[in-house]
Amino acid sequence: MAERCAVVGVGQTHFTKRRDDVSMPGLLREAVDRALDDAELTLADIDAVVIGKAPDAFEGIVQPELFLADALGAAGKPLMRVHTAGSVGGSTVLVAAHLVQSRIHRRVLAVAWEKQSEGNAQWGLAGGRSGGIGAGGAFAPWIRAYIQRSQAPEYIGWMVAVKDRLNALKNPYAHLRIADITLEKVKESPMLWDPLRFLESCPSSDGACAVVLTDEAGGRRAPRPPAWIAATAMRSELGQFPGRDPVRPQAGVECSADVYRLAGITDPRRQIDVAELYVPFSWYEPMWLEGHDIAGPGEGWKIVDAGETEMGGAFPVNPSGGVLSSNAIGASGMVRFAEAALQVRGLAGEHQVDGARTALAQAYGGAAQYFALGILRSDPD
């Protein structure tokens, strides 16, 4: 039997376009200090540190863990870096959880970040070549394939864009605050990568996220309610191979099947109270609802259309405002887990979903090929 693992501390920076006032170590430390304050622990209490960020080309610092060790209080402690492209923040939480569940460490600090203003992510994604198509350019054909396959009306993407930005107004850490957003405004925003319009796309953010994970004893004596990690799963597949279905990647299907099985979930749409899904472009909300078997084939957009994924709906998705409202790339996957933890701890403030006791956190990365999923609960059993 694995050791139980609890999230007892969550910290985020405010996400914003540029944080010129702090260095990268200073940015991380803001999130770390907030997570430690939440857990009422200090750096001296931490046994090991796990960090995650997106490719080094984004900020031009190779092996950033070396110069960040001081700021992470990691001198003389195990310090490990995880790298799974955009899903890395999620994978980082899972690796940290595994260190606790396997009883290797009792208290682990997980930190993920991106300081996008120090470089150019589109250039970094293109592997140092000019003329890259960017993430939106890579995903747009698969989104078009989803629309064609499911016969979804084009306003579904606009609905997700409006919903997440309205949710973001209730999250003090969210980057984009578009109080007057409407379907009309999204529809009239410039087309970037057909069918994705400007307001259906995530921003470029600076920011960091940190979580403190402990064993069962640590969870039980935590000063505030912990979030118990009921199940975790990671899967990956090649980004290209003959017969691949990039609209509903098999790795994503198997990853969610695994995490539901481990958590004893047989009907995710009924048994999960709230989900934080990695939705950098509006259409990925219905696509992941189907890709993780929360909705049947061609049914994901209907759940969106019925308003079920809104804050007061039957299956709220991204009450934090999601990646569509804040995207410090490396941090974004961890924020999904951090926000899921806040929901089941009852500490999400204005964007709290009433009575949330079971939450799904999801992160994906690369060419929709890396997946990190977790089920977090209010109760340890």
Add this chain to the structure above:
Amino acid sequence: MCSHSGVTEPAAAPGPTPPGQTSPGQTRTVENRLEFPYTRTVGPVIGGFLAGLREQRLLGARSRTGRVLVPPLEYDPDTGDPVDPDLVEVGPQGTVTTWTWVAEPKPKHPLDRPFAVALIRPDGADTALVHAVDAGTPEAMHTGMVVTPRWRGEPTGLVTDIEAWEPRR
């Protein structure tokens, strides 16, 4: 991001060569240089150190344990605690704690004549910084020697505002 390219014409071309064709014995090369300038936000502590250099002042950071770190770090590597944000002036003279001789300087080295790369602990500091010592010959170098900074005429707020250190006369 910027890219520079230029076609190098063969040195002894016998005559016009049509594009895409190379005469025997000729090598055409194309230089293609890619550069991407990153922006590094230095924060208040490193930023304070760099601002001090512009005024020809060497600043260090005091840790909670009382050590003075030069160049400053934002967090004490021993404890992870943030350093005192009010920097303290050190030096200007310092002590060489170890060194190695560079007999054949390369184009990117700070000096175009033989010099020492040294760890220099400025007076009042508990740590040493890496810099160049313009000593002329390796015989003029020894661990424990006292050196003083030679400042560049037009400061830019970088550590290269100190052109090199010289043996105290």
